[in-house]
Amino acid sequence: MSQIALKAEKRPAAGSRAAGRLRRSGMVPANVYGSGLDPMSVAVNAQELWAVLHSEAGANAVIDLDVEGTSVTTLAREIQRHPVRGDIVHLDFIKVSLTETVEAEVVIDFVGEPIGVQEDDSIVETIRNTVQLEALPNSIPSSIEVDISHMATNDVLRVGDLPVMEGVTYLDDEEQPLITVTIPRAVIAEPEEGEEGFEGEEGVEGEEGAEEGDDAEGDGDGDSTGE
Numbered sequence: 641m642s643q644i645a646l647k648a649e650k651r652p653a654a655g656s657r658a659a660g661r662l663r664r665s666g667m668v669p670a671n672v673y674g675s676g677l678d679p680m681s682v683a684v685n686a687q688e689l690w691a692v693l694h695s696e697a698g699a700n701a702v703i704d705l706d707v708e709g710t711s712v713t714t715l716a717r718e719i720q721r722h723p724v725r726g727d728i729v730h731l732d733f734i735k736v737s738l739t740e741t742v743e744a745e746v747v748i749d750f751v752g753e754p755i756g757v758q759e760d761d762s763i764v765e766t767i768r769n770t771v772q773l774e775a776l777p778n779s780i781p782s783s784i785e786v787d788i789s790h791m792a793t794n795d796v797l798r799v800g801d802l803p804v805m806e807g808v809t810y811l812d813d814e815e816q817p818l819i820t821v822t823i824p825r826a827v828i829a830e831p832e833e834g835e836e837g838f839e840g841e842e843g844v845e846g847e848e849g850a851e852e853g854d855d856a857e858g859d860g861d862g863d864s865t866g867e
């Protein structure tokens with residue numbers, strides 16, 4: 641994975657008002673810290689930051705952050721977004737060494753249509769579409785592609801089924817489920833032919849229950865108690 645350059649400028653002012661002024665000017669406030677580095681408050685161009693994080697490397701891009709002439713090898717972390725617009729309002733740049741492994745969360749890209757969906761009208765239920773792993777900064781994959789076309793109804797894909805990648809260690813439990821191929825609940829609950837009699841009996845029980853409820857209501861005082 642190639643490294644991407646990004647310029648940053650120091651920001652002496654702190655506080656929400658100063659941060660707001662930065663954002664209105666097209667900049668994003670950020671912090672830079674890591675081993676052997678004095679923490680710094682900086683600002684980066686919002687459009688340039690978007691381009692870096694949407695490159696082929698994705699959110700785990702190795703960023704050569706140029707802070708007014710001083711280059712720091714970093715990864716973007718703790719990315720905060722506006723709850724409505726989705727644009728980045730703050731983030732941290734963590735200093736890393738290219739010779740030491742780091743932890744990262746990577747998106748899993750499920751491709752193909754399972755056999756169970758084609759033959760049984762089952763559905764794919766996604767339990768989790770990311771995995772935590774450890775690798776050298778330049779070995780972190782932008783995503784992990786997994787072919788699920790072979791999966792039949794009731795099959796489960798787990799972390800242990802993910803492809804082996806050189807230099808990459810999965811940190812999540814191997815038994816952690818990621819997706820399942822299941823029959824929709826509505827199909828399971830649908831009564832089979834010849835079961836109409838049961839439905840009618842339920843209706844009778846419902847009427848008897850209603851009559852008993854009327855009697856009970858007559859004995860009471862009428863009071864009720866009701867993010």
